[in-house]
Amino acid sequence: MKVAIFNTKPYEREVFEANNTEGRHALTFLEPHLNPTTVSLADGYPAVCAFVNDDLSEPVLRRLKAGGTQLIALRSAGFNHVDLGAADALGLAVVRVPAYSPYAVAEHTVALMLSLNRKTHRAYARVRDGNFALNGLMGFDFHGLTAGIVGTGKIGEVLARILTGFGMTVIASDPYENPACTALGVRYVALDELLRTSDVVSLHCPLTPDSHHLIDTMKHGVMLINTSRGALVDSRAVIKGLKSGRIGHLGLDVYEEEGDLFFEDLSDRVIQDDVFTRLLTFPNVLITAHQAFFTRDALDGIVATTLANMEEFETTGRCRNAVTAASVARPGR
Secondary structure, eight states: OEEEEOSOOHHHHHHHHHHSGGGOSEEEEOOSOOSTTTGGGGTTOSEEEEOTTSOBOHHHHHHHHHTTOOEEEESSSOOTTBOHHHHHHHTOEEEOOOOSOHHHHHHHHHHHHHHHHHTHHHHHHHHHTTOOOOTTOOOOOOTTOEEEEEOOSHHHHHHHHHHHHTTOEEEEEOSSOOHHHHHHTOEEOOHHHHHHHOSEEEEOOOOOTTTTTOOOOOOTTEEEEEOSOGGGSOHHHHHHHHHHTSEEEEEESOOTTGGGTTTSOOTTSOOOOHHHHHHTTOTTEEEOOSOTTOSHHHHHHHHHHHHHHHHHHHHHSOOTTBOOHHHHHSTTO
16 A cells, blocks of 8 residues: 655654565655645545654544545544544544553553652662762652552553552552453542542543543642643643642653654754743653654554554455544543
């Protein structure tokens, strides 16, 4: 299949080429993000491959359709950046990677927790400067504390296993209980109870209209971790929580306005996002740039599934990993 792959980095190209055995697909790698300005680059391509920060709004979808595109292959699990209603109306198939390596995201989540608690990022910088003092680096034991996991799909389940191993009491909130989690001793509670009683809150749920700015009142001094979708958290409200002490530690791998920041080298520029730069000033905030998924195992899985989705669609006109507005609205999806 002839495919235009937008928003690609060298490491992705390497993995795509390694997995595209015998040149099964004609892959064109494009550095620009997919948006209204660049969409014309897809003219004549039956398929486009897009990432989380590409623009798949109705105007872009209409232009893709006019240029001959039939398939939009997302190399991500999330699809909140796609106007699925418009895609359905235009007859554009949208496929995704529903799962790759839940271990990658869950383990990065724990890395944020441990770094924030034991301040290893600050200690590393100190030691390199010859400062071996421990003032300001005191942490606490996770053992015996309560961790609240919002969303217990595959990633939430893996995280629950890790935190249970730490000796934490794990509670969860999800419309659909995961039997593997209940078998671990995870107790399901309403979201407001989870937020009120958890010492650590970790988000692992999709971004929907109902989950937008999901987080409300939490236990004083809580550690909040978000490695899921940026807009689950209201960044301005989080800043107020940090200033008041309501949020004791904040770890983010996603940010609601990350599209203009993440995956790019902006080290020689002045960042114009005042909310983001304000977050960076807090000593108890640790931000990584959407790298939780970024392991060799996960990238291999993402690319292999993406190519398989393309092949299935090309061969049958359908794909088991398709997502539509109707399927998202259907209970149990």
